[in-house]
Amino acid sequence: MRATVLHLPGEIALVERPKPRIVDGTDAVVRVTTAAVCGSDLWWYRGDNPFDQPRRMGHEFIGRVEQVGPDVTTVQAGDAVIAAFKVSDGTCIPCSDGYTSNCHRGSYWGQSDRDGADLDGGQGERVRVPYADGTLVPVPGGLDEALLPHLLALTDVMPTGLHAAQCAGVRPGSEVVVIGDGAVGLCAVLAARRLGAERVTIMSRHPDRQETSRAFGVDDIVTERGAKGVARIRALHGGLGAAHVLECVGSEQSLQQAIDCTRPGGQIGMVGIPHGVPLRPRDLFIKNLGLRGGGAPARALIPGLLPDVLDGTLLPGAVFNRRYTLDEIGTAYADMAERRTIKAQIDVTPV
Amino acid sequence: MRATVLHLPGEIALVERPKPRIVDGTDAVVRVTTAAVCGSDLWWYRGDNPFDQPRRMGHEFIGRVEQVGPDVTTVQAGDAVIAAFKVSDGTCIPCSDGYTSNCHRGSYWGQSDRDGADLDGGQGERVRVPYADGTLVPVPGGLDEALLPHLLALTDVMPTGLHAAQCAGVRPGSEVVVIGDGAVGLCAVLAARRLGAERVTIMSRHPDRQETSRAFGVDDIVTERGAKGVARIRALHGGLGAAHVLECVGSEQSLQQAIDCTRPGGQIGMVGIPHGVPLRPRDLFIKNLGLRGGGAPARALIPGLLPDVLDGTLLPGAVFNRRYTLDEIGTAYADMAERRTIKAQIDVTPV
CATH class of the missing domain: 3.40.50.720 (NAD(P)-binding Rossmann-like Domain)
Structure with a gap:
């Protein structure tokens, strides 16, 4: 499958990576339909963050569940889902307090998790999602083309x-x-x-x-x-x-x-x-x-926002003022870095 | 009258100063019965704050009103009063918001006010109180010996x-x-x-x-x-x-x-x-x-605390574990600086 990598600051590329598979019982594999480029991706792209090695990019994505591990209970294959911008287990004390972004087992898309395993980035065709129950929010009614930018905005911004x-x-x-x-x-x-x-x-x-x-x-x-x-x-x-x-x-x-x-x-x-x-x-x-x-506890906040997005009373997706295919990901970064685009919507796989 | 001055860090002395008088219509003159030494006085005493000139000391005091200007409406001669640790006019926007310590015309005891006039310090026999309505809180029932430390604690700590x-x-x-x-x-x-x-x-x-x-x-x-x-x-x-x-x-x-x-x-x-x-x-x-x-809005908080002090359900005065006469003010500073005394109560004039 294809995934976005930042080789060096300013050098975005699509590379081939093995399709992810279930590793832990609490995992899901999600096929990414739509991803976004975040302002915080640009800190890396511009070289404002210390750069040590090539990075899998992207932490804002929605998609469809392809497969779940035996311990996952709240989503199943075929479900449309929103991923929070950070992994959270949903059960530790900070998660129980509503601070899912401070999860004890929390980790970032595209980086190593607490056990040292590499996590997929969201700007790629598929993602292994650890702690699927604690990280994903199912979208009742599925994905509708007109809803995509608004749902995508719920991942982070x-x-x-x-x-x-x-x-x-x-x-x-x-x-x-x-x-x-x-x-x-x-x-x-x-x-x-x-x-x-x-x-x-x-x-x-x-x-x-x-x-x-x-x-x-x-x-x-x-x-x-x-x-x-x-x-x-x-x-x-x-x-x-x-x-x-x-x-x-x-x-x-x-x-x-x-x-x-x-x-x-x-x-x-x-x-x-x-x-x-x-x-x-x-x-x-x-x-x-x-x-x-601090980092927003997106996973805890999404369920309160989603119903209003679904009934059309909350429409944050207007921040996405240009769409790109995954092939155009390099252009999307450059456009955002040059402020030609407020926020880039990346169409990754068919809805 | 006698007043406390810090000549240099570590050098506390009692000096003679002219008796204060009413300058503005909103002034009161208060005879100080009881004052305190504050932990923040010790920053000056120890030389931890930049020292430029001798300072009148003390910003925690209670006493009796001796005289009021024609525009003062809430206290009168003879009233027992608590002074907040900072002057506030009671009418500007921050005061109306409850942030009396951020008063536009606010000034500190012992320092110059916004018009450049020197303010008396609280560790002296008398104090001219600007904006008496906005700065003083009357004590119904007057001063009772047993209440002194508790009332004194309401000025600041x-x-x-x-x-x-x-x-x-x-x-x-x-x-x-x-x-x-x-x-x-x-x-x-x-x-x-x-x-x-x-x-x-x-x-x-x-x-x-x-x-x-x-x-x-x-x-x-x-x-x-x-x-x-x-x-x-x-x-x-x-x-x-x-x-x-x-x-x-x-x-x-x-x-x-x-x-x-x-x-x-x-x-x-x-x-x-x-x-x-x-x-x-x-x-x-x-x-x-x-x-x-930030600095506590004492003037705004005192009225909510005072009734409980008067009925004996709030007794913060236990922080005063030693009493001194005004003549012993130097010893009081030294004892607090050496942590021999938690907080010093200074008996200034007869209750």
Whole structure:
């Protein structure tokens, strides 16, 4: 079967790999119908993460179950499924707490699991899924072409946007600022609205992303950066900034921007993976701020989001503004890296 | 009148200063009956804060109103009052939000206010109180000798302990770890119990503080530090640590200890003033933690605590384990710096 590998930063290729098979009784094998490229894939692609060896790529995928091990109880061959962006066993203490992204036996697609076995990446034709009950969510009614982008958004970006909003304590009537106009930032707008936010501002300089943010319900768009951007945000939010700020980038500047845009006593939700970001706790202390975040517990959040996607009331798939075949995966990475595409939908095998 | 001045780190003295008078219509003049030395005074005393000039000392005091300006409406001459540890106007947006410690016109006792006028310190016979309505809380029934330490604890350490617990999200049934066995850490134990915590562990190596923590309702005392301390905490709290950790010190080691003692998905309340502490947001991100805190909004919290102090159901004053006269203020500092005294009560003028 064909699978995507990053040979070196910037060098994406399709390679032949053996078809995966059931290893443990809790495994499933999933045929990937549709995958996505994630902003965090680009950290590797751009060489921003330390690179040690070629990597199987992709952690956002949906598909059909082909085979299950004898201990799998919640999905069966033929089922349409959404995979969370990280493996989770569903039974350890963090999983029971709802923090599936902190699972004791958790591992990342395309990397080694805790026993040293290589895991398949999601940007390939098939994937062995460990702990299938704890990792996959079945889609009642199966896969429908029009639903694909919305279901695909449930693997990562929509739960991550929701996690940002929840970590920032967004509730009915909240004023919210979203930092970052990538797919996660855009989904964070949608999530804030879903939680009842009254006013949502996004910082964005890209016309295509601004358009999507408007479709997702944003009230104001701030194009300025730095001190000017902070001044605009404060002016829009009572002179002091917003009580709920969603940090969806992960750079030093974006975290500082978040702190500066937050009103005293406010709360920052942090879902951008911090890249070499130092923080002075005193900056939080002085303004009596809260900072909370991490990898979204997608597996725990998907079941609450899926019914609304299925009945058409939640449509996060608009973040996918271009489709590619698996053969075009290299182009998809390049387009995202150059910001020609907000988020790439990869059609891998027939639905 | 006599007032306490820190001439240089380590050099505490009583000096003569002019009696304060009403300057603004919103001022009051308070005769200080009882003051306290705070752990944060020791940062100056020890030379851990950058020292530029002699400082008027003390920000924890209770007393009697002697005089009020024409615009003061909530207290009058003769009233017994508690002063919050920071001046607040009570009317700006942060004050209205309940963050009186982030008041726009806020200033610190003993330092210059926003207009450049010097403020009196609390460790002296009289204090001019700006924004008396926004800063002072009247004590119905007046000052009673037995109540003094408990009322004095309401100026700072008890609201700060409560702020720690609230920032850490403590609620009925919570498992809580308190880092720091100073007066604030001890009050944090009391606050956690008050909020319904089911199990409270403190890290403490001092027998006198351990005893007070037991009186305040602690279940377990961990005397080990570093990795051993973390291992003990985790063992006591389900193997992973507690969901609510209260950081009441402010050093680099204590914040790291807090992060290490917190269960994935947990929340740290931070009230120790961070002293040169760097933090990697990634350390929070990886465990999906929250960190929240700052200077306690004492003025906003005192009215909720005072009735329970007056009816004897909340007795935080046990943190004061030694009394001194104002003449002995130098000894009080030395005793606290050497940990011979947990917290010093200074009898300044007759009740």
